[in-house]
Amino acid sequence: MGLIVQKYGGTSVGNAERIRAVAERVVATQRAGNKVAVVVSAMSGETNKLVELARELGGETPPPREYDALVSTGEQKTIALLSMAIQGMGAKASSFNGAQMGFLTDKAHTKARIKSIDADRIHKTLDDGAIAVIAGFQGVDDEGNITTLGRGGSDTSAVAVAAALKADVCEIYTDVAGVFTADPNMVPSAKKLSRISFEEMLELASLGAKVLQLRSVKFAMKYGIPLHVRSSFSDEEGTWVTREEDVMEKLVVSGVTYNRNEAKIRVRGVEDHPGVAATLFTALSEAGFVVDMIVQNMGLDGATDITFTVPRDDYEEALKLSKSVSSKMGAKAVEGDESITKVSIVGLGMKDHAGVASRMFEVLAADGINIQMITTSEIKVSVVIGEKYTELAVRSLHAAFVDDGAEAPVAES
Amino acid sequence: MGLIVQKYGGTSVGNAERIRAVAERVVATQRAGNKVAVVVSAMSGETNKLVELARELGGETPPPREYDALVSTGEQKTIALLSMAIQGMGAKASSFNGAQMGFLTDKAHTKARIKSIDADRIHKTLDDGAIAVIAGFQGVDDEGNITTLGRGGSDTSAVAVAAALKADVCEIYTDVAGVFTADPNMVPSAKKLSRISFEEMLELASLGAKVLQLRSVKFAMKYGIPLHVRSSFSDEEGTWVTREEDVMEKLVVSGVTYNRNEAKIRVRGVEDHPGVAATLFTALSEAGFVVDMIVQNMGLDGATDITFTVPRDDYEEALKLSKSVSSKMGAKAVEGDESITKVSIVGLGMKDHAGVASRMFEVLAADGINIQMITTSEIKVSVVIGEKYTELAVRSLHAAFVDDGAEAPVAES
Numbered sequence: 001m002g003l004i005v006q007k008y009g010g011t012s013v014g015n016a017e018r019i020r021a022v023a024e025r026v027v028a029t030q031r032a033g034n035k036v037a038v039v040v041s042a043m044s045g046e047t048n049k050l051v052e053l054a055r056e057l058g059g060e061t062p063p064p065r066e067y068d069a070l071v072s073t074g075e076q077k078t079i080a081l082l083s084m085a086i087q088g089m090g091a092k093a094s095s096f097n098g099a100q101m102g103f104l105t106d107k108a109h110t111k112a113r114i115k116s117i118d119a120d121r122i123h124k125t126l127d128d129g130a131i132a133v134i135a136g137f138q139g140v141d142d143e144g145n146i147t148t149l150g151r152g153g154s155d156t157s158a159v160a161v162a163a164a165l166k167a168d169v170c171e172i173y174t175d176v177a178g179v180f181t182a183d184p185n186m187v188p189s190a191k192k193l194s195r196i197s198f199e200e201m202l203e204l205a206s207l208g209a210k211v212l213q214l215r216s217v218k219f220a221m222k223y224g225i226p227l228h229v230r231s232s233f234s235d236e237e238g239t240w241v242t243r244e245e246d247v248m249e250k251l252v253v254s255g256v257t258y259n260r261n262e263a264k265i266r267v268r269g270v271e272d273h274p275g276v277a278a279t280l281f282t283a284l285s286e287a288g289f290v291v292d293m294i295v296q297n298m299g300l301d302g303a304t305d306i307t308f309t310v311p312r313d314d315y316e317e318a319l320k321l322s323k324s325v326s327s328k329m330g331a332k333a334v335e336g337d338e339s340i341t342k343v344s345i346v347g348l349g350m351k352d353h354a355g356v357a358s359r360m361f362e363v364l365a366a367d368g369i370n371i372q373m374i375t376t377s378e379i380k381v382s383v384v385i386g387e388k389y390t391e392l393a394v395r396s397l398h399a400a401f402v403d404d405g406a407e408a409p410v411a412e413s
Numbered sequence: 414m415g416l417i418v419q420k421y422g423g424t425s426v427g428n429a430e431r432i433r434a435v436a437e438r439v440v441a442t443q444r445a446g447n448k449v450a451v452v453v454s455a456m457s458g459e460t461n462k463l464v465e466l467a468r469e470l471g472g473e474t475p476p477p478r479e480y481d482a483l484v485s486t487g488e489q490k491t492i493a494l495l496s497m498a499i500q501g502m503g504a505k506a507s508s509f510n511g512a513q514m515g516f517l518t519d520k521a522h523t524k525a526r527i528k529s530i531d532a533d534r535i536h537k538t539l540d541d542g543a544i545a546v547i548a549g550f551q552g553v554d555d556e557g558n559i560t561t562l563g564r565g566g567s568d569t570s571a572v573a574v575a576a577a578l579k580a581d582v583c584e585i586y587t588d589v590a591g592v593f594t595a596d597p598n599m600v601p602s603a604k605k606l607s608r609i610s611f612e613e614m615l616e617l618a619s620l621g622a623k624v625l626q627l628r629s630v631k632f633a634m635k636y637g638i639p640l641h642v643r644s645s646f647s648d649e650e651g652t653w654v655t656r657e658e659d660v661m662e663k664l665v666v667s668g669v670t671y672n673r674n675e676a677k678i679r680v681r682g683v684e685d686h687p688g689v690a691a692t693l694f695t696a697l698s699e700a701g702f703v704v705d706m707i708v709q710n711m712g713l714d715g716a717t718d719i720t721f722t723v724p725r726d727d728y729e730e731a732l733k734l735s736k737s738v739s740s741k742m743g744a745k746a747v748e749g750d751e752s753i754t755k756v757s758i759v760g761l762g763m764k765d766h767a768g769v770a771s772r773m774f775e776v777l778a779a780d781g782i783n784i785q786m787i788t789t790s791e792i793k794v795s796v797v798i799g800e801k802y803t804e805l806a807v808r809s810l811h812a813a814f815v816d817d818g819a820e821a822p823v824a825e826s
Contacts, residue, residue, distance in 0.1 A: 016469040050490070056429040058497030066500070069508050070493035073486035077463070080483035084471030087479070095482050099512055100557050144513050 002168035003035045003126070007136065007158030010044035011175050012232040013078050019043075022173075022232065023085035030091060030131055037122055037132040037165060039158035040082060042074025050074055064109030068138070068148045072098065075135035075154075083133045092130035096122065098138035098146060103157070105139035105147045112139055112147035114156070117164035126165075134161060155216035163223035170225050172212065173232035178239035179204065179211055181402045182256045187395055189403055193254055194237070197244040200254050201227075203346040203380045208259030217241065244348060252349035252356060253401035256394050259342045262292060263315035264372065264384060265322050269303040269332025276329060277306060283325045284310075289318045293342070293384065295373045303332070307373055309384065312338060340372065341390040344382040345397055356401075357381045363400045367392055415581035416448045416539070420549065420571030423457035424588050425645040426491050432456075435586075435645065436498035443504060443544055450535055450545040450578060452571035453495060455487025463487055477522030481551070481561045485511065488548035488567070496546045505543035509535065511559060514545075516552035516570070518560045525552055525560035527569070530577035539578075547574060568629035576636035583638050585625065590644045591651035592617065592624055594815045595669040600808055602816050606667055607650070610657040613667050614640075616759040616793045621672030630654065657761060665762035665769060666814035669807050672755045673800060675705060676728035677785065678735050682716040682745030689742060690719060696738045697723075702731045706755070706797065708786045716745070720786055722797065725751060753785065754803040757795040758810055770794045776813045780805055 006026060013019050022038075030036045042050075050071045054062040062070075079095035086093035102118025125132045136154025139147045149156055155172060162170035179201065182190040196204075198221035205214040211229055220227050220241065230238025270276050277296060284291055294308045310318045319336045326334045350356045357374075360381055364371060369392065373384035385393055419439060426432050435451075443449045455463075463484045467475040475483075492508035499506035515531025538545045549567025552560045562569055568585060575583035592614065595603040609617075611634035618627040624642055633640050633654065643651025653659075683689050690709060697704055707721045723731045732749045739747045763769045770787075773794050777784060782805065786797035798806055 016466065019470060053429065053490075053494055054497065057432060057494045057501065059501060062497050063500045066493040066496040066506075066508055069496075069510070070490060073489050073493075076486050076489075077466075077483060080479040080486075081466055081470045083479040083482075084467065084475050087476045088470065088472060093479075095479055097482070 003037075003165055004029060005037045005039060005158055005162040005165065005167045005170045006173060007039040007154060007170065008041065008173045008232060009154065009175075010041040010047070012173050013040055013082065014044040016081075019078070019081050020085050023082060023089055025232070026082075026131055027086060027089050027091045035126040037126065037134060037161060037167070038082065039134045039136045039154060039161055040075065040078045041136050041154040042071075043078055046074040046077065047071055065145055068109045069146045072135070072138040072146050072148055075137050079133045079135045086131055086133070092128070093133055094125050094130050095133045095135075097135045099140045099144060101134060103139035103160075105141055105149070107141045107145070107147070109145075109147055111150040112141070114139065114149070114160050117160060119164040122161070122165060153213070153215075155213040156219055159216045159219040159223070159225055159227070162225045163219065167225065169228050170220065171228045171230060172216075173230060174211060175232065176211060177231045177234065177236065178229050179209070179241070179255070181254065182394055182398045183258075186391055187256070187398045190398065191402065193239045195240045195242060195247050195249070196254055197247045197348050198241060199244060199379055200346050200348055201241045203344070203377070204255045204257055207257045207342070207344040207346065207380070207382065208261075209255065209257050212241070247348060250349040250352070251347050252353050253345045253347040253397075254349075255346045256398045256402065257344050257346065258390055258394055260387060260390065261312050262309040262340060262342055262384075263312045263336065263338040264307060264309050264340050265315075265319055266305060266307040266335045266337075267322060267326045267331050268305050268335065269301070270306060270326070270329055272298065272302060272304040276304065279329060280306065280322065280325055281308075283321060284318060287317070287321055289314050289321070293373055293375050293382065295375075309340070309342070309373070339387040340384050341387045341393075342382050342384050343390065343393045343397065344380050345401055346380040347401075348379055350379050350381075359400070360397065363396050364393060367396050369393055416450075416578055417442060418450045418452060418571055418575040418578065418580045418583045419586060420452040420567060420583065421454065421586045421645060422567065422588075423454040423460070425586050426453055426495065427457040429494075432491070432494050433498050436495060436502055438645070439495075439544055440499055440502050440504045448539040450539065450547060450574060450580070451495065452547045452549045452567060452574055453488065453491045454549050454567040455484075456491055459487040459490065460484055478558055481522045482559045485548070485551040485559050485561055488550050492546045492548045499544055499546070505541070506546055507538050507543050508546045508548075510548045511551035512553045512557060514547060518552035518554055518562070520554045520558070520560070522558075522560055524563040525554070527552065527562070527573050530573060532577040535574070535578060566626070566628075568626040569632055572629045572632040572636070572638055572640070575638045576632065580638065582641050583633065584641045584643060586643060586645035587624060588645065589624060590647065590649065591642050592622070592654070592668070594667065595807055595811045596671070599804055600669070600811045603811065604815065606652045608653045608655060608660050608662070609667055610660045610761050611654060612657060612792055613759050613761055614654045616757070616790070617668045617670055620670045620755065620757040620759065620793070620795065621674075622668065622670045625654070660761060663762040663765070664760050665766050666758045666760040666810075667762075668759045669810045669815065670757050670759065671803055671807050673803065674725050675722040675753060675755055675797075676725045676749065676751040677720060677722050677753045677797060678728075678732055679718060679720040679748045679750075680735060680739045680742075680744050680746075681718050681748065682714070683719060683739070683742055685711065685715060685717040689717065692742060693719065693735065693738055694721075696734060697731060700730070700734055702727050702734070706786055706788050706795065708788075722753070722755070722786070752800040753797050754800045754806075755795050755797050756803065756806045756810065757793050758814055759793040760814075761792055763792050763794075772813070773810065776809050777806060780809050782806055
């Protein structure tokens with residue numbers, strides 16, 4: 001029928017029994033008449049053990065070439081074991097590590113970028129009636145040095161393999177049933193989406209939804225590979241991530257998401273002349289801090305306030321740097337706040353509906369939640385609020401936009 | 414000064430602390446002015462864990478291609494960790510797995526034979542002032558499939574690398590101080606040999622001495638690579654294994670060794686006509702049994718007795734087969750005995766001394782030990798005796814030939 005790439009994460013291959021369950025699913029997919037290539041991660045816990053050893057012998061920053069050679073053994077273990085299990089069920093299988101499948105990357109060890117994949121060898125395997133079992137996360141540079149794509153890179157590997165093979169679909173097996181309108185642990189009424197666009201998924205992934213790696217979604221969008229996110233513990237359909245034109249029902253809000261991993265820094269009373277913001281953000285960027293939201297607003301006294309967010313892990317260092325830069329800029333004060341959350345609503349339908357943002361602000365206001373920062377794009381609105389309001393905000397927004405979505409007083413544009 | 418290949422076994426790299434100790438020795442060797450290539454095994458215990466997983470998922474005989482892909486990760490782990498440790502000490506290092514160093518073998522998975530090694534890449538690394546850290550035990554076939562040389566293959570890898578690099582010496586680091594005249598656990602007066610010939614070492618290795626893999630000694634002899642067997646826990650000189658002409662002191666007996674892993678089968682009263690032995694041994698060989706010693710002797714009644722030894726693990730099956738073949742051959746009886754030991758004396762000096770074998774029989778007779786079988790070669794005499802006499806025989810022979818070697822009444826030829 002088709003050519004299917006399946007990807008299984010570390011939990012799905014976490015022990016012998018689970019590997020056997022994956023083998024069963026893979027073989028069943030082939031016996032249903034498909035060509036199947038499987039991309040797998042290291043068994044859960046394995047990578048952490050290897051990283052621990054690397055720390056012991058290589059210190060805080062182990063030599064990257066050797067680090068990649070070390071951690072790539074995790075996936076090689078899984079592909080060999082899964083191939084054995086598949087063969088034990090009477091099907092043909094052949095394992096491929098990064099070098100064997102010609103998964104060529106640049107030389108950026110531990111965060112390599114994909115250059116090309118030699119699809120011929122895998123096609124030959126598939127044409128031969130065998131299942132190709134492929135190590136995720138790893139590649140080789142043009143000198144044969146082992147590289148890795150960085151944590152979570154197996155999703156990206158799978159999509160890249162699907163693109164190289166011109167697969168009909170890339171199935172991402174995970175421990176949840178698909179993409180939900182909100183975190184089901186926080187919002188009991190959260191619904192599994194049956195279809196969502198690449199654009200929406202990109203926003204959700206970058207706003208804190210953990211079901212898919214951001215980079216893999218970008219890759220799938222670029223090459224137009226439909227993703228099917230589904231549970232490795234059941235047979236039910238999950239969520240399809242596809243081109244916008246293939247998404248029938250364009251929800252105004254397809255997801256409410258939150259991210260607690262940011263912190264806010266505010267630089268007050270900066271003189272308002274050109275280049276002020278640049279001085280600050282160039283310094284932060286050169287120090288390696290990734291700034292997310294930025295809001296700049298004029299105070300009554302003609303001076304400017306600049307507020308921005310950084311990952312919470314970088315908060316202390318970024319605050320220190322901001323203070324030192326700001327004093328040179330003649331700023332009045334620098335304040336920080338770690339107790340914030342970014343809450344976002346995402347939906348393709350926003351393009352066609354006005355008033356979504358203001359309705360969002362009303363919902364939050366009705367709960368007495370103060371909005372500290374706002375950013376918007378064509379298909380999302382994000383606000384920063386006090387961290388203690390996270391659950392309340394997510395539940396109220398979900399109730400207003402998803403549960404009662406049809407009735408919500410949002411004006412058609 | 415020179416080009417040195419060092420090989421460290423699983424115990425020597427068994428944990429982070431030991432890997433660090435190996436790194437120190439390697440770096441010290443380089444700083445003394447040498448080019449250094451290091452060949453390492455998997456950390457002790459690692460291979461057993463992988464084999465256990467293979468059994469769980471691949472059954473009793475896992476698919477060999479995948480088995481090799483799996484177990485080869487053990488050595489890849491060690492080379493990455495050792496390279497990290499070396500770099501942490503301020504020296505340059507680069508790791509090479511089988512594919513990366515062009516360690517080409519045939520396609521016989523789990524027991525591959527070496528075809529060639531691409532010495533250029535390693536030479537480049539060494540010329541660049543770096544230490545080459547090489548995975549033992551593994552290679553690739555001409556299609557890039559991972560192969561392994563079989564258990565203990567790391568010794569062979571090291572010698573092959575030394576031959577390819579035209580190294581001055583291949584140092585084999587182990588948990589004993591060198592090659593001893595007997596098992597020191599059994600014979601407290603056993604002495605470490607300072608020099609021994611390849612021929613003697615071959616006999617000792619095939620007769621039960623476990624310090625070196627038989628295959629690696631053959632390889633070293635073929636390419637004339639001097640081996641230096643020494644302890645990874647001390648700095649003292651170990652035992653040099655070299656060409657006969659470089660062994661100054663040709664001992665009559667350089668080693669007394671024993672092997673408890675054989676069992677004896679005796680086929681009695683076979684009619685003595687051509688092809689009788691062939692029928693039996695062809696059947697055994699086709700069933701995969703490796704027969705070691707064979708003795709055939711005429712009985713008084715004109716019929717022949719054939720006695721031979723097989724590995725003890727194969728005893729039950731080989732006995733069954735022998736019975737079935739023998740009944741067709743019209744043999745009178747087939748008997749077996751598992752409680753035997755093969756005790757051997759080995760020495761280059763035997764070539765120039767007559768009477769060594771008879772002196773050996775006298776020593777054993779004086780202890781009341783009955784000799785069941787005898788085989789000899791130019792530089793060794795082996796006897797099969799009852800297993801319970803093992804210690805007594807080894808100690809008495811060591812006392813007669815080694816401790817009192819100079820005074821032994823052995824006639825010069």
